[in-house]
Amino acid sequence: MPAANSPKAHWDIFCRVVDNFGDIGVSWRLACQLADEHAIAIRLWVDDIALASRFSGAGHESVTLMPWTEASSFSHAAEVVLETFSCGLPPAYQQLMSVNTVWLNIDYLSAEDWVSGFHGRPSPQANGLNRYFFYPGFDAQTGGLLREQFLPQLAEQAGRSATAAWQHLGLTAMPEAINVSLFCYAHAPVSALLASLAASPQPVRLIVPETLAPLVAQALSQQSLVQQALASQALTAGQVIQHQHCNITVIPFLSQIDYDLLLALCGLNFVRGEDSWVRAIWASKPMVWLPYQQAEDTHLQKLAAFLQHYLATASDELQDLPRALMQAWATGEWTTAHWNSFIEHRQALLQHAQHYANQLSQQPDLATKVVIFIEKLRANRV
Known part of the structure; x- marks a missing residue:
C-alpha cells in the first residue's frame, strides 16, 4: 500500500x-x-x-x-x-x-x-x-468488518507482556483474578451481574469506564446497606471498590487503541452496539454482546442472527452456553448460575472465540472492501 x-x-x-x-x-x-x-x-x-x-x-x-x-x-x-x-x-x-x-x-x-x-x-x-x-x-x-493491520500486534503485546500492558493502561496486573471489562447500555442487568461477581468462586476484577460509573453506583446501592454508603459517593476514574469477591475498578476514557488492548487483556468482555462488539471479536476472547434495545424486541432478532453465525462451527456441547449468556444479559435475566457456567467452561469459550476470530480474519476487511467497491464502480463507468 x-x-x-x-x-x-x-x-x-x-x-x-x-x-x-x-x-x-x-x-x-x-x-x-x-x-x-x-x-x-x-x-x-x-x-x-x-x-x-x-x-x-x-x-x-x-x-x-x-x-x-x-x-x-x-x-x-x-x-x-x-x-x-x-x-x-x-x-x-x-x-x-x-x-x-x-x-x-x-x-x-x-x-x-x-x-x-x-x-x-x-x-x-x-x-x-x-x-x-x-x-x-x-x-x-x-x-x-473493520479490521486494521495493527490488531495482531496488540494481541501479541497483551500475550507477551501482560504486566507491561496493564501498566500502560494505568492498572496493575491481577493474574489471580478473572479480568472482566464492562461496556453496556442502561437497560443491562448490572445489579444482577454485580451480585453474581460478588459471589464468584474465583476472584474477579470488573473494569468499568467512568461513563458507566453512575450506573454501577446505582446497582451497588441495591446490593446491601453497607454498599449504599459507598455508592452514595460519586465513582470516579481511579476509584476501587471491593465488593465481596469482586474488585470494581473505574478507569478513565481510553483511546481506541488502548481500548483494543484492554479487550485483549481481559478474560471476558461485555460489549454493546457496533464498535465495541467488533473490537471484542478481534480480541479473540469470550464476550457477551448487548444489542441496542428496540421496540417489539427487534434487537433480540439481531442477537439471534449473530448467535447463529457465531456458533455455526461450535461443538454441540458449546452451542448452548454463549446463547444462554447473551440472551440472559439482553433480556435482564442474568443470574449467578450464568457466571458460574462461564467459569466452568471459560477455556472452551476462549478456544471458540479464537477460532471464530481467525475464521473471520480470512475475509477482506471493511475498508479494503470499500476501496475495491469504489474502484469497480469507476471502472464500470469508463
Whole structure:
C-alpha cells in the first residue's frame, strides 16, 4: 500500500453522533484506516466535534476533523463521499456533487440474512446521483468488518507482556483474578451481574469506564446497606471498590487503541452496539454482546442472527452456553448460575472465540472492501 504521508485521493466522511460513542467510533476508525492503509486523505465532518476530539486524541496527519453544523459552508465536494449510518448529506453539499461523485452510505452492522441481498445496491436520488448502500457483515457477500493491520500486534503485546500492558493502561496486573471489562447500555442487568461477581468462586476484577460509573453506583446501592454508603459517593476514574469477591475498578476514557488492548487483556468482555462488539471479536476472547434495545424486541432478532453465525462451527456441547449468556444479559435475566457456567467452561469459550476470530480474519476487511467497491464502480463507468 502507498505510504500514509503521501495521500493520492481525498474523501469526505459525514457522521452524526447518535449514541455518544458508536457512530463516531466507527467513523474515526474507518477514516484512520483509509488514511493509514490506503493513502487517502479524509475530511471527517462531525456534528459533535468535542466528542470526536476525544476519540481523535493527538489526531491523524491525514484525517481532518470538520465541524458539521446548520451553518457549515462547503467549498467543494470530494471525489468520494461516505455517509455513515444514513445520517444524510447537507443539501448545500449535495449541490456541489457531480455525476462523477461516488456516494456510499455505510450502514449499520447486522448478521441478519437480508443484509447480503441489499449490500451494494444503488438508490437513485432526485438530484440524479446514485447513493449506494454498503452493509458491513459477517460473510463474503457483505461489506465485511473493520479490521486494521495493527490488531495482531496488540494481541501479541497483551500475550507477551501482560504486566507491561496493564501498566500502560494505568492498572496493575491481577493474574489471580478473572479480568472482566464492562461496556453496556442502561437497560443491562448490572445489579444482577454485580451480585453474581460478588459471589464468584474465583476472584474477579470488573473494569468499568467512568461513563458507566453512575450506573454501577446505582446497582451497588441495591446490593446491601453497607454498599449504599459507598455508592452514595460519586465513582470516579481511579476509584476501587471491593465488593465481596469482586474488585470494581473505574478507569478513565481510553483511546481506541488502548481500548483494543484492554479487550485483549481481559478474560471476558461485555460489549454493546457496533464498535465495541467488533473490537471484542478481534480480541479473540469470550464476550457477551448487548444489542441496542428496540421496540417489539427487534434487537433480540439481531442477537439471534449473530448467535447463529457465531456458533455455526461450535461443538454441540458449546452451542448452548454463549446463547444462554447473551440472551440472559439482553433480556435482564442474568443470574449467578450464568457466571458460574462461564467459569466452568471459560477455556472452551476462549478456544471458540479464537477460532471464530481467525475464521473471520480470512475475509477482506471493511475498508479494503470499500476501496475495491469504489474502484469497480469507476471502472464500470469508463
